[in-house]
Amino acid sequence: MSYFLALSKSHGENVLAQYQSLRAEGLLYDVLLEANGTEFPAHKSLLACSSDYFKAMFKDYTKESKANVIHLPTVSATGLQHVLDFIYTSWLSISMETLEETLDAARYLQITEAIKLCSQYIMNNLSPENCIFFANIASHFCLPDAKLAIEKYIISNLWRSLETDFDSVGLLELNLDSMMVVLGSDDIAKVKELSLLTLTLKWLNHDESRLIYGDQLLSHIRYGLVPVEDLTNLYSQSKALQTQDTKSLVLKAVDYHSVDYKQPIEQCKQTTLRSHNTQIILVGGGTANDGLVSTVLTLDFSKGSWKSVKELKSNVQNHCVCVIGNFLYVLGGETPELNDNDAKSATMLVTNRVHRYDPRFNNWKEAAGMLEKRAQFACCVIKHAIFAIGGRSGTGLLHSSVEMYDLNTNKWEKTTELPYKMHGHASTVFNETIYISGGKYVDHRDSSKNLFSYNPLERQWKREAPMTIARFGHQMATVKQTIFTFLGMYEPFCDIEKYDPMQNQWTRLKPLLLDRFCYGIAVMDENILLVGGKKWQDSQEVATQNIIIYDVGSDSWEEAYKLPLPLYGLQCAVLQLTE
Incomplete structure (x- = not known):
């Protein structure tokens, strides 16, 4: 015997519509629900189908199954009215004024679909004015999806709230759990840590019963990001900061600020910016019209947007940059000095000065200077040390010397010299080993193809397989297990190549369509960016x-963004920055 099943999509809706008709006509009621003195007639069968609470209540063995009136003392009449309307119509009336009563009734009566609608209403109607109210509702009624969405909203809009009075936006009324989530966030845009500390102290003092949570909340403050003067002032005025656990964090931050040259190697969560915003920073170089510039630009690679940070005091070219602990170091190079006899002309002087940029406070400090003045040299970072390699001196002579800056001692010291005196070479690091390539040697007119490696533990330079192209003023970069070399000055072709350190072997790659030199280089994930620079156009450098x-990955090139101005002679690095 054959058969088939047929489905009526309208049957369920029709049944519910009939219940609505019975309710409207006052027919077949078999129970009264009472809340705050108000009675609501209803049908047990529909209540049991809509609520686990009523389903359990109306089973044969319960006292309530025989009762004509069910008293609901913990539910308000308004909340019960809205929930019953939902049971009969599938429509839930929600407003800011009745949300708590509706949720209270829906939760008590276990109407899960009504609770979901309330949660969705909250997520769809967030604003700076109501987000704190909604956060407290979501926390009280255990609405995990809404709570997560609200806390993300509060974090992303906290800077707006902090620009106004705390009380006016209700920040001081935020529940403890959400406050903990906000303070524990690793990504809070446009908010200074001092503002977070001030908010936390005001939140604790807003209600004395909260003071027992002081250590728990204050452990999330990143004291190394608070200016030391403000930190010491607040510490002297606030008892919450003087408990044993919190005091130790404050004193650790004060120590961090007191020995600034060690800061890059003393990084921890307490000194890490609350930002996932990694950007490319451009330092030095100049334009054809304005000469060398002091402007320091940053590129948000994900958005393609530009902004400037605090200027470097010295205009510089033929310098080097490196990063340790999210601090940027600018080393050596050439800086202009105005001539006494002609105020409009300047002499380029090679320097040994080192400047350090701290994105936490957007400021520059001068670090210990190198032992030698250097331009057109190379620098690398291995662990806690910066290596300055070769280059051209202030008198025009070339260096074979190599010096190392130890951040633990704040001192430069000489280390193993290069096999040749050279300048215009490039460098990179792979597996704690320095690689330098190309450049020009003393008494040699032509550029070099040579590649050397240096392991600080072995303290000797080793000759590796040479490049296939002689290069000068070029750039190198390491991505994963491969070293790449890019165009240098006055190369007849636009070829690039890669080097496998494990196999000691070079391979030619897809060439650039256009020549380029005096550019900056930066690595973002598996992308290598060549920034600005010069090219040949109509037999002129442009x-x-x-x-x-x-x-x-694809061995391919594409043009991405444009600089705000045509820069050349710049150097680039990648830093974590605040918005």
């Missing part, structure tokens, strides 16, 4: 504004 990206 500065360019474009940024081209090399995709390591």
Whole structure:
């Protein structure tokens, strides 16, 4: 015997519609629900189908199953009215004024679909004015999806709230759990840590019963990001900061600020910016019209947006940059000095000065200077040390010397010299080993193809397989297990190549369509960016504004962004910055 099943999509809706008709006509009621003195007639069968609470209540063995009136003392009449309307119609009336009563009734009576609608209403109607109210509702009624969405909203809009009076937006009324989530966030845009500390102290003092949570909340403050003067002032005025646990964090931050040269190697969560915003920073160089510039630009690679940070006091070219602990170091190079006899002309002087940029406070400090004045040299970082390698001196002579800056001692010291005196070479690091390539040697007119490696533990330079192209003023970069070399000055072709350190072997790659030199280089994930620089156009050197990206995985090039101005002679690095 054959058969088939047929489904009526309208049957369920029709049944519910009939219940609505019975309710409207006052027919077949078999129970009264009472809340705050108000009675609501209803049908047990529909209540049991809509609520686990009523389903359990109306079973044969319960006293309530025989009762004509069910008293609900913990539910308000308004909340019960809204929930019953939902049971009969599938429509839930929600407003800011009745949300708590509706949720209270829905939760008590276990109407899960009504609770979901309330949660969705909250997530769809967030604003700076109501987000604190909604956060407290979501916490009280255990609405995990809404709570997560609200806390993300509060974090992303906290800067707006802090620009106004705390009380006016209800920040001081925020529940403990959400306050903990906000303070524990690793990504809070446009908010200074001092503002978070001030907010936390005011939140604790807003209600004396909260003081027992002081250590728990204050452990999330990143005291190394608070200016030391403000930190010591607040510490002297606030008892909450003087408990044993919190005091130790404050004193650790004061120690961190007191020995600034060690800061890059003393990084921890307490000194880490609350930002996932990694950007490319451009330092030094100049334009054809304005000469060397002091402006320091940053590029948000994900958005393609530009902004400037605090200027470097010295205009510089032929310098080096490196990063340790999210601090940027700018080393050596050439800086202009105005001539006494001609105020409009300047002499380029090679320097040994080192400047350090701290994105936490957007400021520059001068670090210990190198032992030698250097331009057109190379620098690398291995662990807690900066290596300055070769280059051209202030008198025009070339260096074979190599010096190392130890951040633990704040001192430069000489280490193993290069095999040749050289300048215009490039460098990179792979597996704690320095690699330098190309450049020009003393008494040699032509550029070099040589590649050398240096392991600080072995303290000797080793000759490796040479490049296939001689290069000068070029750039190198390491991505994963591969070293890449890019165009240098006055190269007849636009070829690039990669080096496998494990196999000691070079391979030619897809060439650039256009020549380029005096550019900056930065690595973002598996992309290598060549920023600005010069190119040949009509037999003349012309500065360019474009940024081209090399995709390591696909061995392909594309033009991505444009600089705000045509810069050349710049150097680039990657830093974590605040918005």
